[in-house]
Amino acid sequence: MLERNPSYVSGPSHVDYIVGLEDARKVTVTFDGLVRDGVKVIRAGVTGVRPGEARVLTPQGFVEYSVLVLATGLVPAEHEVRNLLENRRLSPHAWTWAGTVELRRAVEAFGGGTFVISVPPPPYKCPPGPYEVACLVQEYWQKKGVRAEVVVLDASDRPQPPLLADLWRRVLQERGIVYRPSFKVVELDPTTRTLISDRGERQRFDLASVIPPQRAPLFVEEAGLGTPFVPIDPATFRSRTQENVYAMGDVAASPYTKSAFTAFLQGRNAAYHIARALGRDRGEPDPVFNQCWPYVSSKEALLVEVAWDKEGRAIPGRNRTGPPSAAHVQARKSWEYGILRAAYG
Template sequence: MPKKSFESQLSCFGSTETQNAKPKTGIAVANGRRQIVILGGGSGGIVAATKLGRDLGADHDVILIDRRADHVFMPAFLFMMVGQRRPEDITRKLKKLESRNVKIVQAEILGIDPVRRQVTLSSGKIPYDYLIVSLGMQTVPELIPGFTEGAHHAWEMEAALRLRRVLEGFNGGRILVGVPLGPYRCPPAPYEAQWMLDSYFKERGIRDRVTIEFFTRDPEPSGEAHDPVVWMDAQSKKRNIKQHYEFVVKSVDPEKKTVTGLYGYELSYDLLFMIPPHRPAQALIDSGLAETETGIRVDYDTLSTKWENVYAIGDCADMPASKAGVVAHQEADVVAHNLAVGMTGRGESIPLRLHTI
């Protein structure tokens, strides 16, 4: 069957240009059909789309755009790395959301114009009345010289699968796990990664042949034993994993198999597992929406941006919170709830109150 053109996909839903001669400002007026465009089908995007599709029903158009056909559950990358999950276990077709009043468009997002209120896709332009941006972060290994040639990681699907093959062939030596400067997805995950490696080699019966060490730019934690960072540090030490604190990576030397930090500190490795530097999704940098290396500036209560009717949630929002799915989920819930309240006139708006950071 021939694929529907993008224009005909759009015409199914109408465009704000044709239906509303001029997009209105603020929350929609009664009886006006509105187009809510959600960018990104990751943790934040699917939660916002599901809630809006449910709360607005067929009265408005909720459109979710992603370059992928599938939602990918990234927290499971660590399980893939040790052979406990396969790609098909951790992906779900975004099209499934179509049964919930959400239209899925698979396309590359090339640009966002918050003044004209339109998004440029690889397949055309799409206008919006309300835009929810949940494009996440990208990994940028090239920011550390030698990283691409010398390091492995599990922060993207393909990289996690590669690391799995490398681990299967690793029969002894020194594994160095480490984090770079700057924001990255899921701050506790590098600790989880150390412990999973510990269990993995125990199960293979060769833990005594493997040394695991960890480095981080953070200072050595101190305080109460139940403080999460103090607890994680203790858990690693209990597993005989040495922790190097305040180690700020400058470069990797794949020939010598060393990582060089500030002030000439050096750590050697047989296998380097390092979280790559992260930056906001490229489309956000190119469009000028991401103004900091942590993302789009937002109001901490409402996730609104300085552009009218544009909200940013999840990893691409510059929030004083972890880049974590659990945070993206809560932010998506609040933004979708408040939009639905404004459009239907039912219920009360709520501010974001994260119950985890």
């Protein structure tokens, strides 16, 4: 396993961390458990793939493969929003860990005014995440006595995922959070502190959190493995273009939600199919499904469940949503701690 970082911070807890609901140390893992299980972990940032030569490139040299598994996650494409890269300080976001730490500092230091969070066009990771952040920071400032107007700008015409659209609209309205649908942010004007949409609409801010559009890392695209994501057969996770390449999780173009919940199951299922391709049949894994418990406050969360068949076709009859409840917060935290233990030991 080629991994560029010495440790990993669990994605779902990014939102908790912004408002101090989680201790980062509790949701940070190392790869020592994998090493104990016999996995050779090489600390290296991958810079390229040469599918023709079956090689992965790193600054320290290349690694040859029989089977390549791409599980790099995705990257926020900051450069797709004009002036965003140069003005990160005005607009930190929680879709990277470094950004999460910056956003927490900015939220703590916020003295009042208008906070604007913008939702990118799907697919992006954790569809309910932006609305959770809006609800949590609003509650945080309210408790602190900071006068803040919270505005959500959404590239979509309704809150995501679509199954939760009505529940989100109600929750946002109850909390007095302004929701502006079909507002795709394409530019940040730092002098007037304004976000501008592709249709020229404008929204002023004191603190912004523009979540950029998302895509596979550049080296994946440059290797010709897919853009903006890696097309795969959702039944086997095999690349549509390269026989011996598999992709799963956020980097894959698949019907599955870009979430930690499905990424874990996708990884497990891909392992079955890779074993089969290598001549070791381990049977048929259960299809992928998704469960998510989005916060509406520090005390309550919603529920959304989505299921697919083993070919990756949605099974609408198995979809389920649930209203705000404290039990959902408990379910969320025990799932997250459990999955970290299961994946990293």
